[in-house]
Amino acid sequence: MRAELIDGKAFAGKIRAQVAENVARLKSGHGLTPGLAVVLVGEDPASEVYVRSKGKQTLEAGMASFEHKLPSDTAQADLLALIAQLNGDASVHGILVQLPLPDHLDSDLVINAIDPAKDVDGFHISNVGLLGTGQKSMVPCTPLGCLMMLRDQLGSLSGLNAVVVGRSNIVGKPMAQLLLGDSCTVTIAHSRTRDLAAVCRRADILVAAVGRPKMIPGDWIKPGATVIDVGINRIPAPEKGEGKTRLVGDVHFDSAAEVAGAITPVPGGVGPMTIACLLANTVTACCRAHGLPEPTGLTA
Ligand SMILES: NC(=O)C1=CN([C@@H]2O[C@H](COP(=O)(O)OP(=O)(O)OC[C@H]3O[C@@H](n4cnc5c(N)ncnc54)[C@H](OP(=O)(O)O)[C@@H]3O)[C@@H](O)[C@H]2O)C=CC1
Ligand SMILES: Nc1nc(=O)c2c([nH]1)NC[C@@H]1CN(c3ccc(C(=O)N[C@@H](CCC(=O)O)C(=O)O)cc3)C=[N+]21
Numbered sequence: 001m002r003a004e005l006i007d008g009k010a011f012a013g014k015i016r017a018q019v020a021e022n023v024a025r026l027k028s029g030h031g032l033t034p035g036l037a038v039v040l041v042g043e044d045p046a047s048e049v050y051v052r053s054k055g056k057q058t059l060e061a062g063m064a065s066f067e068h069k070l071p072s073d074t075a076q077a078d079l080l081a082l083i084a085q086l087n088g089d090a091s092v093h094g095i096l097v098q099l100p101l102p103d104h105l106d107s108d109l110v111i112n113a114i115d116p117a118k119d120v121d122g123f124h125i126s127n128v129g130l131l132g133t134g135q136k137s138m139v140p141c142t143p144l145g146c147l148m149m150l151r152d153q154l155g156s157l158s159g160l161n162a163v164v165v166g167r168s169n170i171v172g173k174p175m176a177q178l179l180l181g182d183s184c185t186v187t188i189a190h191s192r193t194r195d196l197a198a199v200c201r202r203a204d205i206l207v208a209a210v211g212r213p214k215m216i217p218g219d220w221i222k223p224g225a226t227v228i229d230v231g232i233n234r235i236p237a238p239e240k241g242e243g244k245t246r247l248v249g250d251v252h253f254d255s256a257a258e259v260a261g262a263i264t265p266v267p268g269g270v271g272p273m274t275i276a277c278l279l280a281n282t283v284t285a286c287c288r289a290h291g292l293p294e295p296t297g298l299t300a
Contacts, residue, residue: 145273
């Protein structure tokens with residue numbers, strides 16, 4: 001292996017320590033406890049694991065955690081009523097509605113019902129517009145975590161060719177906005193992109209957010225490039241025993257690590273940074289809600 005490994009797990013630990021320091025300062029100095037409410041509709045086992053780990057890390061940072069688990073047949077009006085209640089609750093500074101929602105619910109409508117100041121996912125149209133115009137906003141956690149790792153790794157990103165594979169509202173598009181904000185020359189690729197291999201080979205920074213296990217091989221990667229693998233794909237792992245599974249990214253790690261300059265692993269890369277940034281956004285939201293100075297280094 002030639003590439004340097006970018007240790008997202010360790011980096012996330014440092015971010016969480018900074019979050020905890022800021023929480024302690026808000027508590028002792030201002031009598032404030034930042035609070036995060038997570039809303040989960042339905043019984044997806046993967047989402048439940050993820051929501052539990054968010055709740056645990058929220059408490060570990062000294063914050064308040066509110067979990068709302070609703071049945072999969074929850075009516076839209078009931079979900080909207082819960083959001084209205086959380087919007088009005090002064091002890092809640094951040095609201096996250098776990099996606100995807102069951103098909104009968106309109107996720108755009110639900111997300112846009114969240115008070116933008118409490119929208120710690122950064123998915124509300126106001127925050128999307130603010131980010132797109134370079135104004136202060138809530139920045140989506142996964143792209144924010146990726147940006148932090150890239151800045152830490154490379155220093156300035158200015159003038160670099162960045163290719164983002166994937167154009168979702170939750171990862172690909174906001175990632176591209178952040179890279180543009182740091183003066184990269186940005187290409188967004190997707191399922192209709194022609195000659196994706198050639199597009200990827202131009203990238204000094206390659207961000208993969210596709211959801212296809214090991215799709216990007218080493219020979220699509222420019223020698224020395226920095227590779228950020230957002231993909232979280234669970235695949236069968238018969239070598240671990242019958243019925244066992246393991247997580248892999250969208251990048252074929254072994255071949256990519258022979259070519260790249262630096263690469264994030266899966267697990268232990270972007271995933272832990274996403275949760276750390278969620279906590280960071282909650283602290284930022286709490287500070288803004290009370291007109292207090294924001295922590296430095298925890299926002300874009
Ligand atoms: N680490 C973390 O914290 C997080 C990880 N993830 C993971 O990141 C991955 C992407 O998530 P998300 O953005 O929500 O996924 P979506 O399914 O919403 O988007 C996937 C994107 O990949 C594109 N795509 C699909 N197939 C191809 C292909 N063959 N070639 C090129 N592009 C393709 C799609 O293109 P088109 O638009 O044309 O259909 C789409 O834009 C998933 O593995 C997910 O689990 C997601 C969120 C957080
Ligand atoms: N409103 C909303 N906001 C989200 O940010 C959001 C969402 N909905 N829906 C689902 C996706 C997925 N996502 C992950 C975050 C962390 C890990 C993570 O910590 N992964 C660990 C491994 C965990 C394991 O072992 O299962 C790692 O990569 O090391 C994974 C996935 C956030 N998402």
